[in-house]
Amino acid sequence: MSRDLDDLTRFLHLGLTVFGILALLTGLWAGDYKRVHHMGFSAHKWLGLTLxxxxxxxxxxxxxxxxxxxxSQWVPYTPERLKLAWEDCLTS
Incomplete structure (x- = not known):
């Protein structure tokens, strides 16, 4: 399994990180949640949509x-390894 990710995957992770943090911060900054037309709420809404x-x-x-x-590449187990582990559990 290669640990090298393509540029698009790196860009997606960067976007998730940046817009996630910005949405969190603007959500904390928005303050008055009862005023929907508040500038902080609008910024939070658009950053959340982008996220x-x-x-x-x-x-x-x-x-x-x-x-x-x-x-599917997150789990380093192959079907053969899972089968061996399952058989080991059954014999124990």
Whole structure:
């Protein structure tokens, strides 16, 4: 398994990090949640929508992107190893 990720995956992770932190900070800064037209609420809303876009893009990229960026690569176990572990559990 390669640890080198493509530039798009790095960009997606950077976007998730930056917009996640900014959405959090503007949410804390927004203050008056009863005033929907407050500047802090508007900034928080748009940053949150952008974060949602990056999340959806990352999920799509994790399912259909390059093999190194797929979610299936997170678990370092192969079917053969899982079978051996299962058989070991049954014999114990």
């Amino acid at each position: 949602s876009f990056f999340m959806a893009w990352r999920i799509w990229h994790g399912l259909y992107g390059p093999r190194e960026a797929r979610f």
